[in-house]
Amino acid sequence: MAKPKVPGLFKGLGVTFGTLMRTATEGSNTIQYPHEKETPPIRARGVIALHEGNCTSCMLCARSCPDWCIYIEGHKELAPPRRAGGAPRKVNKLDRFDIDYALCMYCGICVEVCPFDALFWSPEYEYSEPRIADLLHDMTKLGEWMETVPEAPELEAGADKKGKK
Amino acid sequence: MTMLGDRQQLAYIAAQAADARVNVELETEGMTLNIGPQHPATHGTLRIIARLDGEQVVWAEPSAGYMHRGYEKLTEVRTYPQVTALVNRIDWLGSFANEVPFILAAEKLMGVEAPARAQHIRTILFELSRIANVSLFLGDLGVQLGAVTPVFFAFRDREYVLNLIEAATGGRFHPNFDRIGGLKDDLPAGFIDETRMVMKKLRTFCDQIEDLLFGNEIFQSRTRGIGVIPKDVALQYGLSGANLRASGVDWDLRRDQELPMAWNKADWKVWTHPDGDSFARCWVRLQEVRESTKIVDQLLDTIPSGPVMAKVPKIIKVPEGEAWVSTENPLGEMGYYVVSQGDQGPFRVKIRSASFNNISIVPWLLKGVYVPDIITILASLYFILGDIDR
Amino acid sequence: MSSALIAADLAYWAQSLLRVLGGLVAVLLPAGTVVYLFLFKMMSFMQSRLGPMEAGPYGSMQLFAEVGKWLQKEDIVPANAQPEARIFKMAPLIVLASTFLLVVVVPFGPDAWFTDFEVGIFYALAVSSVSVLGILIAGWSSANKYSLLGGLRAAGQLIAYELPMVLAVVGVVIQAGTMNLQQIVVAQNAGSMFGWNGVGNPYILTQFVAFIIFMISVQAELTQTPFDMPIAESELVSGYMTEYSGFRFLIFFIGEFATAGVFAMIASVLFLGGWGVPFAWFGWTDMDSIDNWMNVVGPLILFTKMIVLVFFIMWVRFSFPRFREDQLQRFAWKILIPVSLVNIMVTAVLKVAF
Numbered sequence: 001m002a003k004p005k006v007p008g009l010f011k012g013l014g015v016t017f018g019t020l021m022r023t024a025t026e027g028s029n030t031i032q033y034p035h036e037k038e039t040p041p042i043r044a045r046g047v048i049a050l051h052e053g054n055c056t057s058c059m060l061c062a063r064s065c066p067d068w069c070i071y072i073e074g075h076k077e078l079a080p081p082r083r084a085g086g087a088p089r090k091v092n093k094l095d096r097f098d099i100d101y102a103l104c105m106y107c108g109i110c111v112e113v114c115p116f117d118a119l120f121w122s123p124e125y126e127y128s129e130p131r132i133a134d135l136l137h138d139m140t141k142l143g144e145w146m147e148t149v150p151e152a153p154e155l156e157a158g159a160d161k162k163g164k165k
Numbered sequence: 166m167t168m169l170g171d172r173q174q175l176a177y178i179a180a181q182a183a184d185a186r187v188n189v190e191l192e193t194e195g196m197t198l199n200i201g202p203q204h205p206a207t208h209g210t211l212r213i214i215a216r217l218d219g220e221q222v223v224w225a226e227p228s229a230g231y232m233h234r235g236y237e238k239l240t241e242v243r244t245y246p247q248v249t250a251l252v253n254r255i256d257w258l259g260s261f262a263n264e265v266p267f268i269l270a271a272e273k274l275m276g277v278e279a280p281a282r283a284q285h286i287r288t289i290l291f292e293l294s295r296i297a298n299v300s301l302f303l304g305d306l307g308v309q310l311g312a313v314t315p316v317f318f319a320f321r322d323r324e325y326v327l328n329l330i331e332a333a334t335g336g337r338f339h340p341n342f343d344r345i346g347g348l349k350d351d352l353p354a355g356f357i358d359e360t361r362m363v364m365k366k367l368r369t370f371c372d373q374i375e376d377l378l379f380g381n382e383i384f385q386s387r388t389r390g391i392g393v394i395p396k397d398v399a400l401q402y403g404l405s406g407a408n409l410r411a412s413g414v415d416w417d418l419r420r421d422q423e424l425p426m427a428w429n430k431a432d433w434k435v436w437t438h439p440d441g442d443s444f445a446r447c448w449v450r451l452q453e454v455r456e457s458t459k460i461v462d463q464l465l466d467t468i469p470s471g472p473v474m475a476k477v478p479k480i481i482k483v484p485e486g487e488a489w490v491s492t493e494n495p496l497g498e499m500g501y502y503v504v505s506q507g508d509q510g511p512f513r514v515k516i517r518s519a520s521f522n523n524i525s526i527v528p529w530l531l532k533g534v535y536v537p538d539i540i541t542i543l544a545s546l547y548f549i550l551g552d553i554d555r
Numbered sequence: 556m557s558s559a560l561i562a563a564d565l566a567y568w569a570q571s572l573l574r575v576l577g578g579l580v581a582v583l584l585p586a587g588t589v590v591y592l593f594l595f596k597m598m599s600f601m602q603s604r605l606g607p608m609e610a611g612p613y614g615s616m617q618l619f620a621e622v623g624k625w626l627q628k629e630d631i632v633p634a635n636a637q638p639e640a641r642i643f644k645m646a647p648l649i650v651l652a653s654t655f656l657l658v659v660v661v662p663f664g665p666d667a668w669f670t671d672f673e674v675g676i677f678y679a680l681a682v683s684s685v686s687v688l689g690i691l692i693a694g695w696s697s698a699n700k701y702s703l704l705g706g707l708r709a710a711g712q713l714i715a716y717e718l719p720m721v722l723a724v725v726g727v728v729i730q731a732g733t734m735n736l737q738q739i740v741v742a743q744n745a746g747s748m749f750g751w752n753g754v755g756n757p758y759i760l761t762q763f764v765a766f767i768i769f770m771i772s773v774q775a776e777l778t779q780t781p782f783d784m785p786i787a788e789s790e791l792v793s794g795y796m797t798e799y800s801g802f803r804f805l806i807f808f809i810g811e812f813a814t815a816g817v818f819a820m821i822a823s824v825l826f827l828g829g830w831g832v833p834f835a836w837f838g839w840t841d842m843d844s845i846d847n848w849m850n851v852v853g854p855l856i857l858f859t860k861m862i863v864l865v866f867f868i869m870w871v872r873f874s875f876p877r878f879r880e881d882q883l884q885r886f887a888w889k890i891l892i893p894v895s896l897v898n899i900m901v902t903a904v905l906k907v908a909f
Contacts, residue, residue: 008380023599309790
């Protein structure tokens with residue numbers, strides 16, 4: 001290299017001073033969190049939302065959870081038959097659907113195995129609690145998260161679009 | 166060959182032991198220093214028991230296991246998708262890279278191969294996790310040696326990579342994105358353009374670190390000639406990854422192995438360094454980050470179109486058999502030996518993680534060094550506690 | 556600032572009170588400014604972040620919040636330090652005391668000084684080593700191996716760097732012909748360089764080598780990176796400060812940054828012309844012809860010069876990794892001391908020649 005050799009010590013000083021000037025003129029790379037917020041990506045696994053109507057309490061999610069943080073209780077109910085004169089149907093009714101976020105490790109297996117589209121990921125993340133027991137979200141709370149569930153993102157060019165939701 | 170290594174080591178001790186000999190004549194008393202389990206230099210809970218004579222280490226031994234989580238046992242009672250979620254946590258800085266060899270081993274047993282697009286995206290995410298991991302190493306290196314600024318640069322620029330990983334997979338640290346037979350989902354729109362921009366930023370980060378740390382005379386005097394691992398000793402202790410390449414062994418599983426991944430579709434270089442000292446180890450890692458950005462850039466241009474998932478049943482049962490797959494993870498060679506008996510979960514999984522072997526050289530390496538050099542050597546060996554204790 | 560002239564007609568107790576208050580201001584104000592300006596803000600900006608922003612506008616009240624936090628904390632004494640707990644508790648005070656002793660000789664203006672020593676700089680260099688005692692005591696009495704290593708390293712380092720510092724100052728003393736700091740200021744601002752007195756004769760120009768050596772030694776005396784091996788937080792976990800908590804840690808902390816401020820003041824007195832701007836600009840020739848308003852403007856000028864010097868100290872601190880213990884000893888004994896000896900010889904020869 002033809003450039004005169006600058007001692008590494010001065011180069012280092014230059015880097016820090018350059019960053020100092022850049023931060024002063026262009027602003028920092030950090031965000032003042034409670035005042036301004038970053039929007040997480042659409043796919044971000046923030047919290048699990050439950051669409052209660054779709055759940056049949058089949059227990060697949062509870063069984064596939066690696067740390068067993070989903071608690072489901074249900075009972076069978078007789079619903080009026082679809083066609084007149086038919087036998088009454090047996091319907092699984094959900095009594096309890098709790099997710100313990102103190103245990104959850106956000107792997108997303110439950111959302112994936114759910115065959116009836118009852119569980120969704122929402123990128124919402126602000127649900128910390130002063131008491132660890134409050135991290136056990138019950139059915140109504142999980143249902144409230146449904147409002148925050150976004151549409152699935154567009155896929156990158158070249159993706160095989162059919163067969164995906 | 167061993168003789169050479171021992172001779173070098175002895176010469177190294179002798180060179181540093183001038184004042185220690187005086188101490189021996191004066192019959193001073195040694196001191197046992199417990200570095201860890203809670204110590205900033207061990208980034209985690211590694212304990213190093215060092216017997217000191219003055220500031221010189223007479224004898225040192227790493228004592229691992231303070232964070233043992235029993236993954237090998239856990240895998241026996243979990244199904245394959247659950248194991249994928251668990252092994253994410255082994256090397257928590259480069260999580261995606263932990264999933265790949267396990268999934269590849271399971272795919273090998275099942276006889277399926279991921280579609281070309283999935284292989285490509287896997288490789289991209291693998292290299293992104295390598296960049297996230299090693300760039301944090303470059304910053305942490307500064308902290309260990311007393312420079313406070315590099316670590317903030319590292320966290321700043323790693324954030325871009327983590328955002329990319331999160332945008333694609335949904336998880337910042339633990340993607341759990343790999344599935345047997347492909348990937349969970351395709352890339353979201355805009356991922357390619359954003360990745361290109363981030364790769365540029367990462368290259369700037371590498372230049373900054375090079376100016377701030379590697380070119381610094383103090384840094385060089387702290388690392389050059391410290392903790393020299395000769396080639397044959399490195400091989401005997403089973404080092405892998407950058408630690409081995411820094412000792413002059415041209416060995417990289419990404420290049421040397423035929424795997425259903427896309428590394429061979431890109432043009433890149435395996436960096437080695439002849440010295441084998443701490444500086445060489447750090448320098449090789451810096452070059453690796455640069456190479457990884459190049460790999461990612463090239464692969465982004467050539468992502469084939471098509472599905473990201475092969476035809477696999479919804480409930481996965483892996484046929485009976487045994488398979489061993491290892492890949493070149495950010496820390497070194499990471500491999501899974503999966504034994505299946507046809508169930509939904511593996512019968513037994515042996516995890517070969519890089520850091521455990523890499524720190525096995527610590528007793529040999531720390532003999533005769535000064536206390537500050539313990540930190541230099543540990544930092545340059547670069548281990549992740551989760552990778553040691555599993 | 557108290558001074559002989561300002562306070563001459565006051566009662567003795569009032570004079571003393573004035574001196575104590577002045578001393579507190581002179582120690583705490585630089586410390587606070589240095590911590591906020593450099594440790595909080597400059598460091599953050601160099602790392603592309605903003606630093607504390609919540610307490611007060613731009614986080615300017617953060618310091619008070621921190622002090623409040625430290626005051627609330629429990630004063631922990633390690634069990635093994637119990638038999639000599641008194642010594643353990645005393646150590647931070649010794650360190651801070653040396654800072655107060657140092658600030659006594661710094662002249663802030665033509666009449667604004669605490670004491671006017673004939674051997675001011677000699678005294679300053681002597682009392683600055685008192686902090687070594689405090690650090691050694693802290694390291695030893697903590698009954699902690701890391702603290703012990705840190706304390707011993709600190710003692711070795713501070714003593715090693717005391718020498719080049721003294722030798723660097725000798726050059727200035729030869730050139731000024733006096734050890735009185737006030738006279739050194741006057742000599743710089745009223746002097747001339749080879750017959751040209753446009754900017755006076757700040758010794759940074761004629762004694763540049765000594766200035767560099769002095770600043771490096773100050774960096775080492777303050778145990779700032781790259782010479783922070785004694786407190787090396789990544790290996791010795793803050794060395795001799797490890798076992799201190801609450802108020803005692805705060806005292807160490809104040810001591811560290813107040814000493815940084817005071818040393819920067821001494822450096823600006825020795826090399827940058829102290830509280831004065833070149834006297835030729837105002838037609839002053841000696842002490843007697845200086846206007847009284849310099850007693851107010853002088854401290855501000857000195858403060859500005861101090862901030863500039865501390866900026867360099869902190870800039871280096873945030874950019875460099877640290878030396879190893881043996882390397883920094885070698886640097887002191889094999890490079891700094893010979894160079895400063897040569898500097899003294901050259902200065903002496905030139906002084907005689909001109």
